[in-house]
Amino acid sequence: MTVWRASYFDGLQSAASEVEIALTPAGLWLGLPKGELIIALDRLKLVEPIGSGQPWRIELADGGMLDVIDGASLAKLVGRQRSWLGRWEASLKLALLVLPLLALFLFAAYRWGLPAAADLAARAVPASSERWMGERTLQVLDHNTLAPSRWPAERQAQIRQRLTELGGHAAPYRLEFRRGDSIGANAFVLPGNLMVVTDDLLAILTQDELMAVLAHEAGHIEDRHAIRGILRSSGLALSISILIGDTSSLVDLLVSLPIALADLRYSREFEEEADTYAYTWLQYPGRTPCSFVRALQRIEQAQSGKHKRQLDKLPDWLSSHPDTLDRMNRFQGHCPQG
Ligand SMILES: [Zn+2]
Incomplete structure (x- = not known):
């Protein structure tokens, strides 16, 4: 069983607390300060980061959320690849390199x-x-x-x-x-x-x-x-x-x-x-x-x-x-x- 670390925000206080999460046969297990929680994978709201360096985020029904450290590996395991758009946005450097090459090729x-x-x-x-x-x-x-x-x-x-x-x-x-x-x-x-x-x-x-x-x-x-x-x-x-x-x-x-x-x-x-x-x-x-x-x-x-x-x-x-x-x-x- 793989364990990830995450910063948990309860939605009330600005301070985060460090928690662990793990993938189990029943779903994603969250070791929150207020108690354990298991979310079925089909109800898991895993949000893709917009830019590079941003974490994957789990949004909870009660308004709380978790920023997952190395969330990409979690996303991969639960079958959520980053979309092409997301990858593109995250790779601004690549875009800046490719566009002039494309223009040069067309010219x-x-x-x-x-x-x-x-x-x-x-x-x-x-x-x-x-x-x-x-x-x-x-x-x-x-x-x-x-x-x-x-x-x-x-x-x-x-x-x-x-x-x-x-x-x-x-x-x-x-x-x-x-x-x-x-x-x-x-x-x-x-x-x-x-x-x-x-x-x-x-x-x-x-x-x-x-x-x-x-x-x-x-x-x-x-x-x-x-x-x-x-x-x-x-x-x-x-x-x-x-x-x-x-x-x-x-x-x-x-x-x-x-x-x-x-x-x-x-x-x-x-x-x-x-x-x-x-x-x-x-x-x-x-x-x-x-x-x-x-x-x-x-x-x-x-x-x-x-x-x-x-x-x-x-x-x-x-x-x-x-x-x-x-x-x-x-x-x-x-x-x-x-
Ligand atoms: Zn002539």
Whole structure:
């Protein structure tokens, strides 16, 4: 038979007296100053401590109470575990430790887990699906925003010919020419190694400047930014279902993609990667990174000029080259002073 010691308060006097209590087959035996008392276990009112360091307490029907020393072992024996809430409250230190860890975990999952899952899923998207996405998106754009190019076919062929100079991994790239009054001087890429340039862009750039812009767009293609961007912005669930081979969500993606792509804005990370690709390409003999600077300057000028008013209303993907001045710094060093 196990015996516990407890401080007994009779409810009348503030002073406590030390008593013993014990567990018997009949119930809990209390050796109170006024006499013995046995309480059946199903009528025992055992109160859980609120904070750590507080005792378990037995409340008596007559208003008296006992603070039990090592009451936890008594509680365990009579089948009263501390509730989770009680344990939690008692473990403030644990809570203070766990909450920042949880926050850190959630942040890491969002900051790195989501892009990593999206990038992994992007690799699982077959080239044929990507090609379909690009073509379908171009159809939608042709319907809403773009018109056939007025650029002479032989000039188009010349530029396509020069495209072979870019010769990256994903080449041959497919280059499409379009007129897009509302998007002004612009170039962008779509999934399936597809580049689109507008007549207005061709009108303001020299061939070398155009090649610098196309080298940047090639960078977007080489690093698969279109499909990675769309998967990153679609959230984790879609990436995971593609990774586990759930083709129905891939079909959903294909259907919704043209609209989603039209709202896609590349992250600064992607823009810098594409810039780096162009920068490397432009350092070969016979080329100069300064071509990219001049091209961006002309595009800025054109966009802040006659198209300014329409451009304000444009979707984000059309203004996908923000912070132009920032980005030009490393290219600028290659421009003649003055
Ligand atoms: Zn870009």
